[in-house]
Amino acid sequence: MRHPGRLPLTVKNEEQGAGRGMRRDAVRNRRKLLEAVGEALRTEPGAMTMAVIAERANLSLATAYRYFPSVEELxxxxxxxxxxxxxxxxxxxxxxxxxxxxxxxxxxxxxxxxxxxxxxxxxxxxxxxxxxxxxxxxxxxxxxxxxxxxxxxxxxxxxxxxxxxxxxxxxxxxxxxxxxxxxxxxxxxxxxxxxxxxxxxxxxxxxxxxx
Known part of the structure; x- marks a missing residue:
């Protein structure tokens, strides 16, 4: 059973991203940010900031902003x-x-x-x-x-x-x-x-x- 906060990204999606020039670590980091959003929305929706999401994803704030310019876009x-x-x-x-x-x-x-x-x-x-x-x-x-x-x-x-x-x-x-x-x-x-x-x-x- 999938974890309720996690957004599944299929292997096909990742391969397509890599085919467009997206590095493997970029695919991984983007997935981690999306999964962190799901967790934050489920457990503490009132504390949705990029800093909270980056911390949950074990990424730096600068890295999070590299993939998404705002919480709204994420x-x-x-x-x-x-x-x-x-x-x-x-x-x-x-x-x-x-x-x-x-x-x-x-x-x-x-x-x-x-x-x-x-x-x-x-x-x-x-x-x-x-x-x-x-x-x-x-x-x-x-x-x-x-x-x-x-x-x-x-x-x-x-x-x-x-x-x-x-x-x-x-x-x-x-x-x-x-x-x-x-x-x-x-x-x-x-x-x-x-x-x-x-x-x-x-x-x-x-x-x-x-x-």
Whole structure:
């Protein structure tokens, strides 16, 4: 089982980085910083400074700044790493229709279980649709991860394509890591929580299109 604070970087990712000229120690240091962010977010989210992260990663502050110019950029890189995992899973999934959506939801629940306590600390003050319109660099891979599953469900439910952005908005509201963890913390089994959220999402899609 992966450590809940750690962001997995596959061998393939590292090889691609090395192929672009990134030295092995640079790959290692970047990974250590990202893992340190996850740990800090999980255990002491109120003390997020570059100095704290560098100390957790056993790196000098100067070295930390060499890879990330600010804590904000480091947090963004951590979150992007989780989203890219979901995007890759979604793109590779051979299923279609609601089966595709539900399979990707289950993978999202797994990621939330692993990284959710850290991810809930990373929140934007800007609304989801505004970030979507502005091609926000975090929201863009979210759209990439969910476009095929959501459009598959929309076709199945006869929801017109024109509602896609709002379908994505509804997904973001209903499957937020904080809300998933909140449901599970009440004692509702994870599988049942996800099943109920999925059914509610289908109803919300139909309600939105028919309103």
């Amino acid at each position: 947090l963004k890189a951590y979150l992007l790493g989780v989203i890219v995992q979901l995007r890759n899973y979604s793109h590779d999934c051979p299923k279609t229709g609601p089966d595709l959506f539900e399979e990707v939801v289950r993978e999202w629940a797994r990621l939330v279980r692993s990284y959710g306590p850290a991810m809930v600390q990373i929140r934007s003050r800007t609304g989801f649709l505004a970030r979507l319109r502005d091609n926000d660099e975090v929201i863009t891979p979210v759209r990439d991860a969910w476009e095929r599953p959501i459009r598959s469900v929309m076709r199945h439910l006869n929801v017109p394509d024109e509602h896609f952005d709002h379908a994505l908005f509804l997904y973001n509201a209903m499957f937020d890591p904080r809300e998933i963890l909140d449901l599970i913390s009440t004692g509702l089994p994870e599988e049942e929580a996800i099943s109920r959220l999925t059914a509610a999402y289908y109803g919300a899609l139909q309600g939105w299109a028919g309103a």
